[in-house]
Amino acid sequence: MTEVNENTKQELNDVVVQNFTVGEFVTGTVTKVEEKQVIVQIPNSKMDGIIPISELSPLHIEKAEDAVTVGQQLQLMVIKVEDDAIILSKRRADAEKAWEDLAKKYKNNEYIVAEIVDSVKGGLVVNVGVRGFVPASLADDRFVEDLNEFKGKTLPFKIVELDKEKNRLILSHKDVKLEQKEQKKKERLSQLKAGEIISGTVQRITDFGVFVDIGGVDGLVHISQLSFEHVAHPSEVVNVGDEVKVKILSVDPERERVSLSIKETLPGPWDNLSEKLAIDSVVEGTVKRLVSFGAFVEVLPGVEGLVHISQISNKHIGTPHEVLEVGQKVKVKVLSIDEEEQRLSLSMKELEEKAEEVPVELPEENRGFQLGDMIGDQLKKLNL
CATH class of the missing domain: 2.40.50.140 (Nucleic acid-binding proteins)
Known part of the structure; x- marks a missing residue:
């Protein structure tokens, strides 16, 4: 049995x-x-x-x-x-299952997570049950000089190309980062509100303004919004990498545009102007604009006052252009200050009047002449 x-x-x-x-x-x-x-x-x-x-x-x-x-x-x-x-x-058992899983993720546009096991000429190698290759150009969204820095790291990848018959799997970490940034950008844009004051980092400087990163979104500070003072080039005010406070002027989520201002986070040039200028004080300014009724003169950065045509000269003038030109340096007297309305009245004429009131000093030898001397001289002319 x-x-x-x-x-x-x-x-x-x-x-x-x-x-x-x-x-x-x-x-x-x-x-x-x-x-x-x-x-x-x-x-x-x-x-x-x-x-x-x-x-x-x-x-x-x-x-x-x-x-x-x-x-x-x-x-x-x-x-x-x-x-x-x-x-x-x-190897083949792992590959069969891997190709099946990879095909599903590729179809659904899903990421895969894998460890980078090697750095070779032209890219990186990962093992996901099959050998995957990451070209150097797809390793990151920035230029990477030494790919060895990625070895041993576990990162998410997007499947760029999948061909089981050719045993070809091409992956991209760059695409993952770009998509994540775009998603973060959209979320951030939905959170931004006009009027908010936030912090940012200067990313780029151009001739027309500055791009500031405000949390995954780059907003533009136009050159006119950098300072109350005249700015010839943005590099005069900020440098790349500077941390700055900005005010959100407008947000356009569809066009992904954000307008910012540094100027509006700073104390205005008219704030506490009475502490900087006194009524009846005399200051030097620059003629900025000429209009039919007078001239606008900048006496402090961002502060322009009006010299009315009636306050330009003691002589009668038809237009300010007869005696002034843009860019000219002039002395003006402060007549009145209105901080709330941001109005400043100036005068050039009053300085002329003062100059005329100054007594003329005669030479010592000409002092003490008599009225008779003057009459005698006139009589002599008549006898002639």
């Missing part, structure tokens, strides 16, 4: 062995790790399963122990059935 049972078991085992077919997937437990191969135990089989080192990983490895350990359970593919052993492949 016992003999029959042993024969029956052997026959059953033989049947099981014969049932293994190339391409079949099996589960095996690692029992021994040699330098160039791995021995695994397969359920319902007395034959050893052997995984050659070349079938352990899609990447090149020097020793089998770099890929597996004793006791590890593996999903494997049968690639050959011999009389005394079954030749298996972990």
